[in-house]
Amino acid sequence: MKGFWGCCFIFFCCQAFAQTSVEKIKFSKIELHSELSNSRVTSILQDSRGFIWVATEDGLNRFDGYEFKVYRNLPNDTTSLLKNSILNLYEDSRGILWISTSNGGLHTYNIKQDNFERIKEYNFNCEIGVITEDKDYIWIGGVKSHNAFIDRLDKISHQWKRSTLFRSENPTLFISRDAADEFWIGVRNIGFFKWNEKTNSVKKYSADKNNRNTIIHNGVHQIIRDPKGYIWIATEGGVSKFEIATGKFKNYSKALLQNHTAPLVDNTLSLCMDGDYIWIGTENGGLSQLDTRTDNFKNFSNIKNDPSSLPDNSVWVLYKDRQGRIWIGMYSKGLCVIDRMKDKFSELDIPLENDVVNAIWQDSKKRFWVGTENGIAMKDGSNVHYFNHSENNPNSLSSNPILSILEDSKQQMWFGTWAGGLNRFDEVNNRFITYKPDSERINSMSDANVFAIAQLKESGKLLAGTYKGLNILQDEKRGIFTNYRSDKFEYNNYIRTIHEDSEGNVWIGTIEDLALFDPHTQKIVSFNTSMDPNFHSVGGLVNCIVEDKKRRLWVGTNNGLYLIINKKYSKRYTIESGLKNDIVYGILEDNSGNLWLSTAEGISKFNPETNKFKYYDVNDGLLSNEFKANVCFKNDEGQFFFGGKGVNVFYPDSIKDNPYIPPVYITDLKLFNQSVKVGDKDGILTQQISEAFEVSLSPEYNFFTINYVALNYTAPTKNQYAYKLEGFDDTWNYVGDQRSVTFTNLDPGYYIFKVKASNNDGLWNEEGTLLIIRILPPWWETWWFRSLASIIIISVVMGTYKVRVSRITQQNRKLEDIVERRTRELAHQNEELLQIQQQISAQRDLVSEQNMELQYAREIIEKQNDEIILRNETLEAEVEERTRDLVEYNQQLEQFAFISAHNLRAPVARILGLGNVLGIIRNDPNEVNMIIDRIMFTTEELDRVVKDLNTVLELRKDNTSVITRINLADELKLVKINLEKEIEETHTVFEEDFSNAAVVYTLKPYLDSILMNLISNAIKYRNPNIPPVIRIQSQIVQEHICITVSDNGLGMDLPLYRDKLFTLYSRFHSHVEGKGMGLYLVKTQATALGGKIEVESQTGNGTTFKVYIRNQTSA
Known part of the structure; x- marks a missing residue:
């Protein structure tokens, strides 16, 4: 009977992969935008800095994890590789990388220059098979002129010594020195030898089919030495292990390992130690892993349509890096890697006919059941069985798409299907019993789409969730069901998941809501409305419901993760809370209380105590970033299974962070x-x-x-x-x-x-x-140019200063001469008057009749005395006035120097900058003409500045002769041109209003300087968080024109800085460069123009300056 049903079913067994674990090793193909120079890999090495070097038949590649940097031969460049076909890579203890190429060529890599030094002794007619070293020497093995040789390079003296071994067409490919100073060497396709360097004698260990204690085959491809002292040899006929101490061989081949797993083919090409394992690469037989403790093999080969399988069955090179990755170089598919740290998640090792997984279960017999869109795959030990629907077999599955799986308390397996109802597997008779809706039976199932199956703990009754309500199986043999539907909310009849909590509450997840089933009232009631009127609605499709160890209920939906405590809503977690994606498909709790959530963007590990999330995706080994609703399972060993595209399997405690700190x-x-x-x-x-x-x-x-x-x-x-x-x-x-x-x-x-x-x-x-x-x-900002410019400016200023001082000194001398001459005249007149007075006194007694005349004369004399005194006082006042003028001239001279430097700087800088640009774009006539126009405009501006400065000099001679009519709007335009660069860079906005006073009669250079300083300061001390806005307006105030300049900049603490606001070299914002001269110049010039300056400011609210200038009529 069993055989009959086995034939009737589409039911068969297939031999599992050689590894019996449920986890599958993944091979990651290195596929990047920057491609490997050639798909045939000949050697792999990780250098001391951490770069991976990959030798190919057409170029050398340096890999950094993202892209390959390719090195090839460059014609006429002796610092490039001699040939493009690379044979061997080796890095010695000094960090020097050695590279050999085919048909002659040995190089060392110059890390500083990123090029290669060719070793001239090997440039022609030789082939290097091995490069290695010991404490004292670098050893080179190869073949030249049909002779196998071994060369020795002394690390200290750099002297070479060659030992010719025997006639050979193939190079030496292995050299290992033992404690007795004897060498074990291998020669490709020739055999395995012991060589004595002192005597240059060679002993060959040849293969003998009749003697198992010999090497298995003379066709040697690769040899390695393990930490225990064994030598492993890959040959055309299998693998040999040689024990140096005894001289005995142990061989591994398909013929010899009849009772053990063995490599798929005997032609082995490459070897790699990995702890207690040896990886073995074969020709067209894939990759094998030998457990040296048990002598068992696991084999890996390419599987069609499986991107995580070995890409190529011809494995030429194997290499283990310092972090434990196994790099695999292949004949035709380039490079791949086994990275256990990357592949934190493994794949369930069950070949699936369809990789869309809707349900997972491991039963009490440790069998794995996987429900897919195309039937069931069941793994029992090393065998995999498949169950599918057959139209001609009523005992087969009723439908191929499997939606849910459950093992009941009787160890019976139940399967919910799409359009096929509920299926129970009768294991004794190897058949499926189907429960479907039957229009002729009122107590049959309500719907054929079974998304959820659960079993009540107390009664043991089976619950089936469909898109037409809840079905409770009352009689298994007769197929009698009781159907329950929600009358109030139709969407509560679309059931996706069922969960019975520790208190016996039956929770139902539907396509729109979370509901409770009350067995006593036999009603499905929406949880959102019945339990808590203030409850935040669990909106969206409910995918899964889980109760943790603390009896908290977690609900995964398409709208986030919900926490329910004591039947009351507690909290919702979304992207804003740290979830990677709001769609939560499945939830499993590990032994530490962490929740593992499958989402639409990978798996998240969630710690409910800290509310911290950690994310994992395909880069960590997941088969896909998207999963299926409620497709998750935790077995008795604590192993987790999450399904969607295939099945991801892992132990949560083994998911460790990568401890490697990358250089x-x-x-x-x-x-x-x-x-x-x-x-x-x-x-x-x-x-x-x-x-x-x-x-x-x-x-x-x-x-x-x-x-x-x-x-x-x-x-x-x-x-x-x-x-x-x-x-x-x-x-x-x-x-x-x-x-x-x-x-x-x-x-x-x-x-x-x-x-x-x-x-x-x-x-x-x-x-x-x-x-x-x-x-x-740039050259104009170099120290020598600045020094030269400073010397020139200082020389000009000092020359002007000396000329002015000389003129003032001459004027002082003239004044002194005048005062001295006037003083002498007055003294002489006093003496004359005194003589006259004495004569009058002497004649007083003699000429009494002349008293009236004398009285009149006295009055005349007194009047003259008053005039003399007045003249003396007038002369003293003139001296004081001249002295004040000298002091004022000195101050104005300093001011003139500042104005000169200030006004000349901007035009000169623009001319220099435009000249520099002209040098760059000299090949573009249009742009050259534009730059020349700008230079001419700036030169004219420079000329205006020089004229204005000459006007200031004229001002010193005659203030009334240079009063000019100034249009304020035009004046502002000139200032904007001078500050054009600063205005564009800061996006400064100007608001101007000269309607109340459009014209002023005053000294133009001083007004230029005042506006330039106030506007440049407004830009310099702008608020970095808002665009600068500068408002300028004018109005008539009695005999003055008041010019107001306001900004929205940083402002200042006016009570703190008021006393030194207009003093020389005073600064109020340390983070902005400045020299502290601007406001001093403004105040001085406003005073010189018969006016004054006022300021209003608050920190953070900008600054307003009001400059009052006496409006003088034009001459």
Whole structure:
């Protein structure tokens, strides 16, 4: 009977893969935008810095986890590889990388120059098969002129010694020195030998089919030595293990391992130690893993339509890096890797006819049941059985799409199907019993689509959730069901999941709601309305319901994760709370109380106590980032299964973060998107950028990019980066997976670029790496030019000062001469008057009749005395006035120097800048003409400034002769032109109103300087958070014109700074550059124009200056 049903069913067994574990090893193919130079890999090596080097038949590749950098022969370049076909790679203890190429060629890699040094002794007619070393020597094995040889390079003296072994067409490919100073060597396709260097004698260990204690085959492909001292030999006829101490061989081949698993083929090409395991690459037989403790093999080969299987069955090269990854070089498919740290999640090792998984279960007999869109796959030990629907077999599955699975308390397996109702597997008779809706029976199932199956703990009754309500199986043999539907809410009849909690409450998840089934009232009631009127609605499709160890209920929906405590809504978790995606398909709780959530964007690990999430996706080994609703299972061993596209399997306690801290390197420097090469004509790099400590860039290279990388090959796309440029921005910029940064328009000076990175699990290399960048100044900003310009300006100012002082000294001398002459005249007149007075007194007694005349004469004398005194006082006042004029002239001279430097700076700087641009665009006539026009305009402006300064000099001679009529709007336009660069860079907006006073009669240079200082200060001390706005207006105030300049900038603490606001060299914002002269000049010039200045300001609310200028009529 059993055989009959086995034939009737579409039911068969297939031999499982050689590994009996339910987990499947994944092979990750290295496929990038930057391709490997050739698909045939000949050697693999990880250097001391962490880069992976891959040798191929057409070029050498350096891999950083993201892209390959390819090295090939360059014609006429002796620092390139001699040939493109690479044979061997080896890095010695000094960090020197050795490379051999076919048909002659041995090189060392110059890490500083990023090129190669050819070893001239090997340039022609030889082939290197092995490069290795011991404490004292570098050993080179090869073949030349049909002779196998071994060369020895002394590390200290750098002397070469050659030992010729025997005639051979093939090179030496293995050299190992033992304690007795004897060498074990292998020669490709020739055999295995012991060589004595001192006597140059060779002993061959030949294969003998009649003697099992010999090497299995003379066709040697690769030899390795394990830590226990055994030598493992890959040959055309299998693998041999040689014990040095006894001289005995142990062989592994298909013929010899009849009672054990064995490699799929005997032609073995490559070997790699991995702890207690040896990986064995074969020719057309895939990859084998030998457990040296049990001598059992596991075999891996390419599986059609399985991207995680071995890509190519011819494995040429195997290499284990320092982090334990196994790199696999193949004959035709390039490079792949086994990365246990990346593949945190494994695949259930069951070949599926359809990879859309809707249900998972492991039964009490440890069998795995997987329900797919195309039937059931069941793994029992090493065998896999498939169950499908057959139209001609009523005992087969009623429908292929499986929606739910359950093992009941009787150890019976139940399956919910799409359109096929409920199926029970009768294991005794190997058949399926089907329960479907029957229109002729009122107690049959209500619907044929069974999305959920559950069993009540107390009664043991089976519950089936369909799209037409809840069905409770009352009689298994007769197929009698009781149907329950919600009368109030139709959507509560579309049941997706069922869960009975620890208190016996039956929770039902529907397409729109969370509901409760009350067995006593036999009603389905919406939880949102019945239990708590203040409850936040569990909106959206309910995918799963789980109760944790603390009896908290967790509900996964398409609208987030909900927490329910004591039948009351507690909290909702969404993207805003830290979820990767709001759609939660499945929930499992681990032994530590963490919840593992399958979502529409991978799996999230959630700690309910800390509310922290950690995310995992396909880069961590998941088969897909999207899962199916409620397709999750936890077995008795605590192993988790999540399904969607295939089945992901893992132990949650084994999901560990990658502990490797990746080194960080700067990999490229680009100027205007072009990579800078070592030794380019500009001489920027004298060594490759990863080895450079400092670079200097000319000012014309104001657009440059820096590329960097963290050498973590485990899910490198999840590496995170942060950088900062000290001297420009001292805070770290966290840029995610971005591996380059571009800088533009940096000011001249020194900067330190620092970059750090994390691995795929967020472990940071806080030290990172750095590069000092020096931006050279343009010639007009160099120290020598500034020194020369300063000397010239100082010389001009000092010359002018000396001329002026000389003129004032001459005027002082003239005044002194006048005063001295007038004083002598007055003294002489006094003497004459005294004589006259004496004569009059003497004649008084004699000429009494002349009293009246004398009285009159006295009055005349007294009047003359008064005039003399008045004249003396007038002369003293003139001296004081002349002295005040001298002091004022000195002050105005200083002011003139400041105005000269201030007004000349901007036009001169623009002329120099335009001249520099003219040198760059000289090949474009249109742009050259535009720049020439700008130079002419700026030159005219410079001429106006010089004329204005001459006017100031004329002013010193005659103030009334230079009063001019000034249109304020036109004057403001000139100021804007002078500040054009600052206005454009800061996007300054002007609001002006000269309608009340459009014209003023005054001194133009002083008004120029006043407006220039006030507007430039408004721009300089702007608020960085808002665009600067400057308002300028004028009005007539009695005999003055009042010009008001207001801004919305930083403002100032006026009570604190009022006393020194208009003093020389006073500054009020330390973070903005300035010299503290502007307001001093404004006040001085306003006073000189017969006016004054007033200020209103508050910190953070801007500043208003009111300048009053006496409006003088034109001459």
